[in-house]
Amino acid sequence: xxxVTQTPxxxxxxxxxxxxxxxxxxxxDLSVYWYQQSLDQGLxxxxxxxxGEERAKGNILERFSAQQFPDLHSELNLSSLELGDxxxxxxxSSVALxxxxxxxxxxxxxxxx
Amino acid sequence: AQTVTQSxxxxxxxxxxxxxxxxxxxxxxxxxxxxxxKQPPSRQMILVIRQEAYKQQNATENRFSVNFQKAxxxxxxxxxxxxxxxxxxxxxxYRAPFSSNTGKxxxxxxxxxxxxx
Numbered sequence: 338x339x340x341v342t343q344t345p346x347x348x349x350x351x352x353x354x355x356x357x358x359x360x361x362x363x364x365x366d367l368s369v370y371w372y373q374q375s376l377d378q379g380l381x382x383x384x385x386x387x388x389g390e391e392r393a394k395g396n397i398l399e400r401f402s403a404q405q406f407p408d409l410h411s412e413l414n415l416s417s418l419e420l421g422d423x424x425x426x427x428x429x430s431s432v433a434l435x436x437x438x439x440x441x442x443x444x445x446x447x448x449x450x
Numbered sequence: 451a452q453t454v455t456q457s458x459x460x461x462x463x464x465x466x467x468x469x470x471x472x473x474x475x476x477x478x479x480x481x482x483x484x485x486x487x488k489q490p491p492s493r494q495m496i497l498v499i500r501q502e503a504y505k506q507q508n509a510t511e512n513r514f515s516v517n518f519q520k521a522x523x524x525x526x527x528x529x530x531x532x533x534x535x536x537x538x539x540x541x542x543x544y545r546a547p548f549s550s551n552t553g554k555x556x557x558x559x560x561x562x563x564x565x566x567x
Contacts, residue, residue, distance in 0.1 A: 339494070368553055370553070370554060370555075372555075379557060379558075379559045379560060380541060380555075380557040380560070381557075382554045382555065382556065385552055385553070385554055392551065392552055393551075393552035393554050395554065425493060427495065429495075429555075433553065434551055434552070434553065435546075435547075435548045435549075435550055435551050435552055435553045436483075436545075436548050436553055439497070439553065439555070441494070441495035443492075443493065443494055444493055444494075446493075
């Protein structure tokens with residue numbers, strides 16, 4: 338157990354639907370990062386939150402949004418899902434804004450059918 | 451923008467032999483961090499080794515070592531005495547300095563390592 342908890346582990350949904358992925362960071366970590374791993378795009382950074390605030394944004398689609406709550410857990414919301422959104426979504430956490438040990442969760446496997 | 455390139459999609463090595471995985475990167479920063487991550491079939495991302503750009507000494511972790519060539523922007527991973535459990539996808543990653551105010555990682559495309567018994 339890395340200390341970063343992602344739920345659910347697997348998710349199968351239909352095109353056009355909306356899903357929410359959840360991440361609980363390692364205890365004491367203030368930064369949460371979301372990454373998408375797909376076959377054709379590799380591992381791509383989506384977004385970072387630090388202590389509840391958005392701090393960095395990558396190639397995140399407008400259909401995707403995220404937030405970090407006061408208890409520091411984070412949710413990634415994916416809407417109007419397309420087949421191409423099928424991927425492994427990783428959450429990672431670190432104690433600092435721009436450094437410190439980095440821990441990955443085990444990922445959520447999203448399949449859009 | 452920073453980029454990371456792994457030019458070897460697949461590599462294979464005989465058990466107990468040595469293999470080197472290549473990585474090049476592009477950045478205008480002088481102080482940054484480089485990482486190698488291992489992703490076994492379980493899909494868990496496991497940190498193998500890290501290198502701070504301000505350190506001239508190459509990082510070493512047991513059978514894993516790096517050859518960090520800052521001027522050439524090259525960061526290769528050497529695995530000695532390869533074991534069956536080393537079979538995985540390996541990702542090279544870059545992280546900007548603290549002044550960037552983000553700890554996001556930029557990953558290469560990955561290299562799949564096969565270990566033959």
